[in-house]
Amino acid sequence: MTDILVFGELRGGKAKKITKELITAADRIAGELGGEINGLFVGEGAASAAEEFKGYGFKRIFYAEDDALKNYSTEGYAKVVSDVIKSTGARYVLAGATAMGRDLFPRVAARVDGVMFSDCVDLRVEDGRAIAKRPVYSGKVFIEITSKDERPTIVAIRPNNIPPAEPKGDGAEIVKQDSDVTIDTIRAIAKEIVPLAGGRPDLTEADIIVSGGRAMKDASNFKILEELADLLGGAVGASRAAVDSGYAPHALQVGQTGKIVNPKLYIACGISGAIQHLAGMRTSKVIVAINKDPNAPIFEKAHYGIVGDLFEVVPLLTEELKKIL
Amino acid sequence: MKIITLLKRVPDTEARILINQEGTGIREDGLKYVINPYDEYAIEEGLKVREKVGGDSKVTVVTMGPEEATELIRTALAMGADDAVHIVDPLLENAGPFTSAAVLAKVIEEEGFDIIFCGKQAIDDDMAQVQTILAEMLDIPQVNVATEFELSDDGKKAVLSRRIEGGDEKYETALPAIISCEKGLNEPRYASLPGIMKAKKKEIRKKTLADLGFETKPQGGRAEIVRWLPLPKSGECKIVEAEELQDAVKELVRLLREESKVL
Ligand SMILES: Cc1cc2nc3c(=O)[nH]c(=O)nc-3n(C[C@H](O)[C@H](O)[C@H](O)COP(=O)(O)OP(=O)(O)OC[C@H]3O[C@@H](n4cnc5c(N)ncnc54)[C@H](O)[C@@H]3O)c2cc1C
Ligand SMILES: Nc1ncnc2c1ncn2[C@@H]1O[C@H](COP(=O)(O)O)[C@@H](O)[C@H]1O
Numbered sequence: 289m290t291d292i293l294v295f296g297e298l299r300g301g302k303a304k305k306i307t308k309e310l311i312t313a314a315d316r317i318a319g320e321l322g323g324e325i326n327g328l329f330v331g332e333g334a335a336s337a338a339e340e341f342k343g344y345g346f347k348r349i350f351y352a353e354d355d356a357l358k359n360y361s362t363e364g365y366a367k368v369v370s371d372v373i374k375s376t377g378a379r380y381v382l383a384g385a386t387a388m389g390r391d392l393f394p395r396v397a398a399r400v401d402g403v404m405f406s407d408c409v410d411l412r413v414e415d416g417r418a419i420a421k422r423p424v425y426s427g428k429v430f431i432e433i434t435s436k437d438e439r440p441t442i443v444a445i446r447p448n449n450i451p452p453a454e455p456k457g458d459g460a461e462i463v464k465q466d467s468d469v470t471i472d473t474i475r476a477i478a479k480e481i482v483p484l485a486g487g488r489p490d491l492t493e494a495d496i497i498v499s500g501g502r503a504m505k506d507a508s509n510f511k512i513l514e515e516l517a518d519l520l521g522g523a524v525g526a527s528r529a530a531v532d533s534g535y536a537p538h539a540l541q542v543g544q545t546g547k548i549v550n551p552k553l554y555i556a557c558g559i560s561g562a563i564q565h566l567a568g569m570r571t572s573k574v575i576v577a578i579n580k581d582p583n584a585p586i587f588e589k590a591h592y593g594i595v596g597d598l599f600e601v602v603p604l605l606t607e608e609l610k611k612i613l
Numbered sequence: 614m615k616i617i618t619l620l621k622r623v624p625d626t627e628a629r630i631l632i633n634q635e636g637t638g639i640r641e642d643g644l645k646y647v648i649n650p651y652d653e654y655a656i657e658e659g660l661k662v663r664e665k666v667g668g669d670s671k672v673t674v675v676t677m678g679p680e681e682a683t684e685l686i687r688t689a690l691a692m693g694a695d696d697a698v699h700i701v702d703p704l705l706e707n708a709g710p711f712t713s714a715a716v717l718a719k720v721i722e723e724e725g726f727d728i729i730f731c732g733k734q735a736i737d738d739d740m741a742q743v744q745t746i747l748a749e750m751l752d753i754p755q756v757n758v759a760t761e762f763e764l765s766d767d768g769k770k771a772v773l774s775r776r777i778e779g780g781d782e783k784y785e786t787a788l789p790a791i792i793s794c795e796k797g798l799n800e801p802r803y804a805s806l807p808g809i810m811k812a813k814k815k816e817i818r819k820k821t822l823a824d825l826g827f828e829t830k831p832q833g834g835r836a837e838i839v840r841w842l843p844l845p846k847s848g849e850c851k852i853v854e855a856e857e858l859q860d861a862v863k864e865l866v867r868l869l870r871e872e873s874k875v876l
Contacts, residue, residue: 299778360782362755363754387775387776387777387782390757390758391755391775394741394745397742398711398749405836406739407741414839421842426736426739427844429630429842430843431838432838432842433836433839435836436836436837475753479784480783481781481782483780484780484781538797545736552875553869567626573875574869591848591851591873592852592865592873594858594861594862604858605866608859608866609876612870613876
């Protein structure tokens with residue numbers, strides 16, 4: 289049996305974009321190995337998300353929504369997810385490699401006596417086995433990995449790697465999952481989410497990122513990157529040198545000890561291209577480097593480069609794009 | 614208060630990682646090893662809690678890793694940790710997260726604990742799983758990717774911030790708990806010269822699997838690495854040039870729209 293369970297993550301009552309990407313991955317596995325695909329939503333908005341995803345080829349969509357599950361808690365959510373994995377006998381569980389997925393699923397893996405592959409960038413079938421691809425050593429090499437036996441296998445997939453699914457198939461059966469989680473049994477729980485200032489998309493989910501390095505010289509100079517990013521609907525990132533110098537908050541750091549990002553377009557402004565920075569952004573589909581040093585290592589990884597002063601190039605680029613966008 | 618901090622030995626962030634000739638792993642010759650960078654925040658936070666709580670509070674470093682990890686444990690002791698347990702056993706080479714968590718759980722139970730600090734992820738296997746599986750095995754809560762930590766005055770709970778997409782999640786946990794640390798939580802101190810001198814006399818208790826009462830390696834081998842893959846070769850970089858910078862920028866925009874179609 290190769291039944292698959294897709295965990296649809298909710299944020300602010302809405303299903304995250306990764307949900308449709310997971311459905312594509314599930315279709316690939318089911319297409320080759322057979323088996324049914326079920327979905328699961330937990331938390332605030334679960335019932336309406338189940339309704340919204342009715343036409344995406346699921347056999348059944350489970351949802352659990354009550355006061356004890358309103359705020360995220362590992363313990364509460366792990367209980368519901370483990371119960372559904374056990375009751376459906378899911379062989380594969382697909383989840384987002386998001387803050388929630390990374391926190392929740394190692395505990396679920398332990399509870400269902402399964403195995404988890406973190407931070408995968410691809411999932412496909414080879415010789416009758418599902419094989420996940422994931423970076424190790426901070427993205428300096430990749431491994432392809434599979435489970436040795438028939439245990440539940442949780443594959444956490446990074447956002448932005450797999451195209452989103454389109455609606456298809458008959459309506460799913462919607463099943464209310466009763467949860468016996470009570471608030472007094474939860475020992476650790478999220479109280480509230482304080483959004484980052486700026487209102488830009490999150491780095492790990494952004495399609496376009498404009499990043500600045502030590503060359504920005506001052507926090508106020510990030511304005512020119514913000515203007516470009518806002519025009520493109522993108523996010524702003526920074527190198528560690530820029531963060532350590534106090535030009536940008538740590539939440540914006542890209543790299544081995546910052547965020548791992550995977551946008552369609554990454555524009556590196558005044559960033560030299562240290563190995564730890566590359567570790568965080570080298571999988572970007574297109575990399576543009578703007579640097580005044582023609583020998584900067586970033587040019588070895590970039591697809592397009594302009595050798596020049598970013599304080600001239602970035603405003604020109606913004607002007608040029610304003611004309612066409 | 615009994616504070617445990619976890620420390621893993623990993624290749625330096627600067628290291629070039631190459632796949633070995635057989636294609637079964639990485640080349641380890643010439644690699645320099647360091648304390649997992651996130652574990653440094655864990656050690657620092659452990660020391661800060663000890664300083665805050667005072668009394669007979671104690672910070673114990675726990676490491677599972679090869680003989681050579683001793684050197685890094687000494688660094689943690691020089692930063693100010695009180696003592697350490699070092700699990701060394703050839704059977705534990707390339708242990709997966711379940712094995713690591715099971716072994717660490719055994720040691721931590723033997724040691725006793727009120728709070729455990731560790732890194733949000735080890736930068737070799739990049740799994741970010743050991744701490745959460747460990748929490749499940751010890752039947753305590755965990756809070757991952759902490760950027761703020763504050764212990765209540767009675768030491769029975771903590772309020773934290775954890776980094777999530779586009780914001781910070783304010784979290785509250787009862788103790789004992791495991792807290793995995795993110796950059797930004799604190800500034801790890803350096804080992805002082807007197808600290809280094811003192812560290813030489815601090816106790817590192819070495820243990821094997823047998824010492825911990827394991828007859829075989831616990832629950833290993835659930836995942837099979839099918840193959841190791843190098844990074845795809847990066848293509849040539851197209852340097853866009855023109856007499857006037859403005860024309861180069863125009864050309865770049867054209868390439869992004871027409872050639873790579875990302876705009
Ligand atoms: C344990 C560890 C972890 C690390 N983790 C990370 C990480 O997660 N992320 C990260 O980014 N780094 C990380 N680093 C740091 C990394 O090694 C580099 O020091 C850092 O990335 C350099 O940042 P930078 O490129 O902005 O600065 P620099 O290396 O100083 O480069 C500045 C660049 O700007 C160019 N420049 C200067 N002025 C201009 C101008 N006016 N116009 C155009 N170009 C200009 C210069 O030619 C130069 O190439 C880590 C280091 C360690 C030891
Ligand atoms: N062998 C080990 N010895 C001590 N601590 C470890 C070990 N493996 C993992 N850890 C801790 O668990 C965290 C997560 O590890 P990982 O799941 O391997 O990414 C690390 O940051 C360490 O703090």
